[in-house]
Amino acid sequence: MSVSKDDLRDLYAGRLGWDKTKAIISGPKDDDRFETAVEVLQEQVSWPERILMPLREHLYVVESGGERVVKCDCGHEFGDWRRNWKLSALIIARDDEASLEEIYPGLRRPDPALCEVREFICPGCGSLLDVESVPVGCPIVFDALPDLDTFYAEWLGRPLQGVRRCEDLTHEITSRWGQAEL
Amino acid sequence: MAATNGSGGAQIVACDAGGTMTDVIVVDRDGSFAIGKAATTPGDQAAGFCEALDEALGTPGGSPASLAAIEACVYSGTSMLNAxxxxxxxxxxxxxxxxxxxxxxxxxxxxxxxxxxxxxxxxxxxxxxxxxxxxxxxxxxxxxxxxxxxxxxxxxxxxxxxxxxxxxxxxxxxxxxxxxxxxxxxxxxxxxxxxxxxxxxxxxxxxxxxxxxxxxxxxxxxxxxxxxxxxxxxAAAEPSRAQLLRIEAALHGRDYPHPLQVLLSHGGVADIRYQRLHESTFSGPIGGLLGARYLSSVTGVDNWVCADMGGTSFDVGLIMAGEPMIDREVTVTRRIFNLPTLVMDTVGAGMGMFVSVDPLTGRITLGPESAGADPGPVSYGRGNDTPTVMDCALICGLLNPRNYLGGKVVLDVDRALKALREQCADRLRIDAHDLAEGVLELVASSMREHIRTVLSTRGFSAADYDLLAYGGAGPLLMAAYTSGLPFRGVVTVPWAAGFSAFGAAAVDLSHRYQKSTGIIVPDGADDGWKAAMGTMVNAGWDELEARASEDLRAEGLSWDDATVVPIAYVRYGGQLEDLEVASPVRRIDSAADMDALTDAFEDLYRRIYAQVATHRQAGFQIFDLGLTVTIPKVKPHLVRRDVEGPAPPPEAVLGTRDVYHGGRRQPATIYDMDALRPGNRISGIAVVEAPATTMFVPPDHHVRVDEWSMLWLTAGDQT
Incomplete structure (x- = not known):
């Protein structure tokens, strides 16, 4: 089954009927699904940088000035894709009763001694990009670090220019935080 | 499939109107059968029905034959559900x-x-x-x-x-x-x-x-x-009844003297004026089970695994001790209905299933979609370009491109081969014939696993059962999908393609009634309690009996001719599932009668599970009561023929054809199924052709035709 570009566009916009959506969920992916999806998304953003991989709603890894950075629809850039973009976002940490009460009133509120809810906001447009609910003190979760070079070279068969080692570089940020406090 | 123009003349007509095709089987007094097929005509089903009937009677397009001598005509179809x-x-x-x-x-x-x-x-x-x-x-x-x-x-x-x-x-x-x-x-x-x-x-x-x-x-x-x-x-019963009345009028116009009857999903048959006509909605797939039940009564084989392979699905049902199993809820087209229905477990494994290569894993994928009858497989040449399982069977030489559906459709082998090669084989870098054979084995293995699951989840063993393969595609892969399962015997019939319609012809007139209740008999309940609960049971049965006698009267039938069996659905206290127990007593008038009912339940429970699983300490619960009334009806007369020698007559041997099996081309003997005689034995590698079905006999397999014209398949040295 090959999914047309129009159907993918409707899927992203939430307009695709259930029958087709179900067929996409249950069917195998067609060879060109990734390319078509990226084309659809590229048409929808206002900036010219090439999308290398969509990360989640609003966020993409793009090629920008020879670097691979995480970028929002609105154009805000979060820096190198190997550093957890969440650390460069605005964060609302709901870690006490009052702040949790705002979203989970009454009996639905979790115990702030056990859990905290973090909301990550784009500094450029104010969109809510992600929410994590984690035990108190848990480091900020790095959801996914895609191995772009392997994916492009071995799955798509067209390697990207300038291979970068795929490793978590989040510590480059957090280690600086440590030094600043010292 | 023998011709119907035997000395006896046509006696019973049964019809299975599917979403695409309407099958009609005509059964003669001497036990021979003829099958007619025509496209279903949803606007006026009488048209498709009459076309298929005329084909079965051997008078297509000619002057319509009189139906004055027909004794019963049974209809089953899916029009109500579609509506x-x-x-x-x-x-x-x-x-x-x-x-x-x-x-x-x-x-x-x-x-x-x-x-x-x-x-x-x-x-x-x-x-x-x-x-x-x-x-x-x-x-x-x-x-x-x-x-x-x-x-x-x-x-x-x-x-x-x-x-x-x-x-x-x-x-x-x-x-x-x-x-x-x-x-x-x-x-x-x-x-x-x-x-x-x-x-x-x-x-x-x-x-x-x-x-x-x-x-x-x-x-x-x-x-x-x-x-x-x-x-x-x-929504649908009355419009559907109008359709059925039109069909009946068409039959009466040709001198058919009796009312038209419909098959009900629990295996009964009723006049089309029957109040709860919706019970006929899901009767399509169950015909085969009823056919198998009938074969049990004739041949004495009483445990069957019934395997129906069609274009889109593979349906498996069980006959235990001569009777099929019944569920009180049925799921059809993704909806749950409270309708007693014979149990068939379905898995997507049909001849029309698409064959493709998963781009991510590089593995062969079958289905889930199918080509249906229109446009059909690639080899039909009607616009579908995605290869199907049937195309693979054709490529392997198992099907005869010039004798498919009696030659009505000429199959294009080259077109099928090209599609399979370009879309699948080349991508996998293997030979298209090897791939086609592999696809058949893949389908067969999913069917085999399905049968194994149906049996093992209920705690049964294939060693206690005979397998009956039917559906147009059933005999083709029966050797493959039964391989390794220790069945007592594996068999098909020459009328496999029309077996579901045959089953509809082989049923008694019967109704089934059901009603929920809430009866609890704790362990150690005293006689007074048991008798009081018995009164509740009787009240339920009385109510159902009143309804049953009213229905029979409305259909012009006599209550005196009916066999009445009261039923209780009994479970141990706290269980979620219950068992259908045919009550050994007609009424519960004493504590002893109640004990007789619960004893019958425990006896059944012991046979299905084990002695150690019984636990009467939990007490008994009855949440449903039922009642069946049955009136005997004329049924096909399966003729026992004299057994002849093992060598098939010369007219049964049609020649040889290369089939692709075991990774190479091998010459297979081609037989005409209709010309084989009781007692004949043939050995693989062979293909046995009939107009509406094809049986493949692999190397080291043998077929024996028995006195009922049934074809028994054995492997290796067993003969």
Whole structure:
């Protein structure tokens, strides 16, 4: 089954009927699904940088000035894709009763001694990009670090220019935080 | 499939009208059969039916033969269901209890994955509630409540009913379905709703709106399935009856002297004037089970695994001790209905399934979609370019391109080969013939696993069963999908393609009634308690019996001719599943009678599970009662023929053809199935051809034709 570009566009916009959506969920992916999806998304953003991989709603890894950075629809850039973009976002940490009460009133509120809810906001447009609910003190979760070079070279068969080692570089940020406090 | 123009003349006509094709089987007095096929004609089903009938009678296009000598004509089809699902049925409004107006939106959670394949059942993201059967606007709630003991807890708010009916009439409904909680324990509220509704309808100038009550149509526990059933009846039963009456009129026009009958999903047969006509909705696939039950009564083989392979699915059902199993709920087209239905487990494995290569894993993928009859496989040349399982069978030489459906369709082997090569084999870098053979083995292995699952999940062993392969495609892969399973025997019949229709011809006239109740017999209950519970059981059976005798009278049948079997669904206290127990006593008038019933349950329980599984300490519960009434009807006469020598007659040998098997081309002997004689034996590698079916006999396999013309397949040295 090959999914047309129009159907993918409707899927992203939430307009695709259930029958087709179900067929996409249950069917195998067609060879060109990734390319078509990226084309659809590229048409929808206002900036010219090439999308290398969509990360989640609003966020993409793009090629920008020879670097691979995480970028929002609105154009805000979060820096190198190997550093957890969440650390460069605005964060609302709901870690006490009052702040949790705002979203989970009454009996639905979790115990702030056990859990905290973090909301990550784009500094450029104010969109809510992600929410994590984690035990108190848990480091900020790095959801996914895609191995772009392997994916492009071995799955798509067209390697990207300038291979970068795929490793978590989040510590480059957090280690600086440590030094600043010292 | 023998010709019908035998000395006996045609005696029984049975029809299976599917979504695409209508099959008719005509059974002669001397036991021979003929099958006719025609495209289903949904607008006026009489047209397709008559075309298929004429083909079976051997008079297509000629002057229609008289049907004066036919003794029974049984119809089964799916038109009612299609009417409901395509919205071409009547406009139905629903009255339910207040607070439950969103029932079609909530549904039962099971319905969100009902009808899905295994992978989709596991993947929550694919779950989805089917569209509501009735739009929310046409569902009205009324206050009032009967509790689980049948006692009125809140009186019926009659003004609610008046408003609800008036609003539904304003909305132009053609039928009103009423389903209130626990109405099967106490129908007084539903009856009162009906009275008020009749008044309101009369006040509105008597528009032609009909009323349908759940306690009359499906007095079975669980509102959702009960309501679905009532809506099915309200929307589709009467339009469907009109179709059936047209067919009957066409038959009467040709001197057929009896009423037309329909097959019911629990295996009975009824006059088309039968009140609960919706029970015929799901009768299509069960015909084969009834055919197998009939074979049991004739041949003495009483445990069958029935395996029906068609274009889109592979259905497996069991006959145990000569009887099929019954479920009180059935899931069809992703909806749950409270309708007693013979159990068949279905898996997507049909000849029409698409064959493709998964781009991610590089593995062969089968289905889940199928090509259907139109456009059909690539080899039909009617516009489908995606190869199917059937194309693979053709490429391997198992099917004869010039003798498919009796030569009605000429198959294009090159076209099928090209499609399989370009879309699959080249991508996998293997030979297309090897791939085609591999695909057949893949299909066979999923069928084999399905059979194994059907048996093992119930704790049964293949060693206690004979396998009966039918459906047009059944005999083709029967050797492959039974390989390694220790069946007592593996068999097919020359009329495999029309076996479901044959089954419909082989049933007695019978009705089945059901009603929920709430009877509890704790361990150590005293005689007084048992007798009191017995009174409740009797009340249930009396009610069902009254309904049954009324139905028989309406059909012009005599109660004196009927065999009546009372049924109780018994479970141990606290269990979720129960067993259907045919009561050894006609009524429960004493503690001893109750003990006889629970003893019969324990005896059955012991046979199905094990002695150690019994635990009467938990007491017994009965939540459903049932009743069957049966009146004997004329059935096909299966003829026992004299056994002849093992060598097939010369006219049965059609020549040889290369088939691709075991990774190479091998010459196979081609036989004409209709020309084989009882006693004949043939050995693989061979292909046995009949107009509507083909049997493949691999190397080291043998076929023996028995005195009933059934073809027994054995492997290796067993003969």
């Amino acid at each position: 409901l699902l395509t919205g071409t049925g009547r406009r139905v409004g629903v009255i339910t209890r207040r607070g439950e107006e969103d029932i079609f939106l909530h549904q039962r959670s099971r319905q969100s994955w009902a009808g899905y394949g295994h992978a989709d059942v596991l993947h929550h993201v694919a779950h989805h509630r089917p569209d509501p059967l009735v739009p929310r606007r046409l569902v009205k709630g009324v206050e009032g409540r009967i509790d689980m003991f049948g006692v009125e807890a809140i009186p019926l708010y009659e003004h609610d009913v008046r408003t609800a009916v008036a609003e539904l009439l304003d909305d132009g409904v053609e039928a009103i379905a009423v389903c209130l909680m626990y109405s099967y324990m106490n129908p007084s509220h539903e009856q009162r709703v009906a009275e008020i509704a009749a008044e309101v309808i009369a006040e509105a100038g008597d528009p032609p709106v009909t009323l349908h009550l759940s306690h009359e149509l499906a007095p079975i526990i669980r509102e959702h399935g009960r309501l679905n059933t009532v809506v099915l009846h309200a």
